[in-house]
Amino acid sequence: MRDQEPAPAQRADRRLSTQETAELLGVKPETVYAYVSRGLLTSRRAHGRRGSTFDAAEVEALARRNRRESMAGSSPDELSVRTRITLIDADRYFFRGVDAAELAARHSYEEVAEWLWTGALRPGARFVAPKEALAAARRAVNGLPEHSSPVDRLRVAAVAAATSDPMRYDLSAQSVLGAARSLIPTLAAAQPLQSPTYADGEPIARRLWGRLSYQEPDEASLRVLDMALALLVDHDLAASTLAVRVAASARAHPYAAVSAGLGVLESPLHGAASGLAHRMLLEVLDRGNAGPVVADELRAGRRVPGLGHRLYTSEDPRARALFAALEDLPAAHPALAAARDIVATTARHTDLHANVDLALAAFTVTYGMPPEAGETIFAVARTAGWIAHALEEYEERPLRMRPTGHYVGARPPQPLPEPPGRPEE
The missing domain is CATH 1.10.1660.10 (Multidrug-efflux Transporter Regulator; Chain: A; Domain 2)
Structure with a gap:
């Protein structure tokens, strides 16, 4: 059809x-x-x-x-999509024309999300999840096997939250934004609780912390988590974002579009990359030297996690901002030293710089978070960007994100396939 x-x-x-x-x-x-x-x-x-x-x-x-x-501007081998959300240029990135790193340093994750969605700041913005959505998400997540991944729980929570929202098929901007402001705190609450809970209505960073670490945070560490969320809100047409736009082009509701993004996120080349960097940092700290750890990675035929980015020729600006923020936290200095050791070791022979996965790993290692914590932070943060792209795509011609296949198989007509013959008796 x-x-x-x-x-x-x-x-x-x-x-x-x-x-x-x-x-x-x-x-x-x-x-x-x-x-x-x-x-x-x-x-x-x-x-x-x-x-x-x-x-x-x-x-x-x-x-x-x-x-x-x-x-316009596309070629047979490259998809080009017009967007007003994120620009990456000269090793910097911008949200609606504003330097994204500066925005994240001065405003909360919620305020940056609102800027991305509407082009206006809402000072003190807070997202609150409806009780029905939270209850549905928690019931669904609690039914998962014990060792389900963080993204498994997020996907299930997104589907459960959708079932509790009868307005999910309303694709007007007002309705989509309402869904976004309730879905993000619902996703934050979908992970198992590690430390004392926080009241709904508090910043997402504070509510998420209790799902990631047993340690009680101070304001400085919470601010770094909040900055990480704001830095990761969007990054142009990453693979997961493209999946979201394809879903929105087919007029999938916002929960379904976010689910499409979550499905792509769970990849070692995307959202899961920080977990690989986390494990590597722990090994460097354990062995006291990055040299043998880097050698083991290369001997196994793997790329060194947390290094290089196809869109930047020098250090990822997100990594630069996070490293600078971590410098002010004495507890982070050992992990920072290990990260610098990794970069310096590889710099002897390659021109690779730190990316945001390594910086995020330095943060999660510092506070005793599990290796998957970076992926959770990434997913919750990027949900805001996915919603921004869905809003933009809803304004475009439906089903425009449908490329034409270039068939390279056998030319018709071909004979009907024959079933395999019976073995000789």
């Missing part, structure tokens, strides 16, 4: 209603009026009824233009 897309207008001189125009363009009705205000469409009051009408030919022309622009 072919994917369904809005059918083109049958007659160029026909007047379209606002709803018909929105469906043809693959946008919301309010976006149609935004096009009018920007001079991209002209509207005319309908005779004898409320609402505006639009010239079908003009709407078709705008639809074709949008399709061309959505593919």
Whole structure:
């Protein structure tokens, strides 16, 4: 069965209603009026009824233009997607044009998330999970096998939270943002409790800490966790983010879109990379020298975890910001020294710099967190970015994220396959 897309207008001189125009363009009705205000469409009051009408030919022309622009800059081997969320340029990255590292240093995770979603800051923003969503998520997570991974629990919690939200199919910005503000604290509460719980309504960093460490945090360590969450909110079209946009392009609701991202996140090349760096740091601390540890990694045919990033020629700016914050915490100095030893050891022969996985590992090792803690931090943080990309994709033409396959198999017609013959008796 072919994917369904809005059918083109049958007659160029026909007047379209606002709803018909929105469906043809693959946008919301309010976006149609935004096009009018920007001079991209002209509207005319309908005779004898409320609402505006639009010239079908003009709407078709705008639809074709949008399709061309959505593919601009792409090649057969590279997918290009227009976005206003994150820019990576000259070894720095920016959220809506603002230096992301500076934003994370001055604002909380929740405030950075709001900036990413709306382009406006909400000082003191807090996210609160509905009791129904929390109860559903905890029941579902408690039913998992004992040794389920953190991302397993997050995926199940996201699905359970969706079942408690009857408005999940409403893809208006207001409804999606409401879902996001309740889903993030629900995910934070989906992990087993390690230390005394915190009240709902407190910052996500404080609520998440009790799920990651037995140690009681002070304000300085909580601030570093909050900064880590804010730094990891988004990073352009990472693999998980692309999965989210594909789901949103098919008009999956926000919980389903986040579930798509979580499904991709659990990879050693993505969200799980910090766990590998965590284990390596522990070994360096145990052996007192990075040299033999790095040698063991290379002898086993593995890349050294926590080093290099395809988008940066020097040190990952997220790592730089986290390392600088950890410098102010005396407890973090041993892990920082081990991380520097790893970088210095590999720098003798390669031009690789620390990435955010190594910096995140230095933080999780310092506070006795499990190796999977970095993956949990990454997933909860990135949920805000996934929602930002879903919001953006909901404004685009439906199903535009559907590439055409390049078939390289046997050319038809081929004979029908024969079942395997019976063995000779």
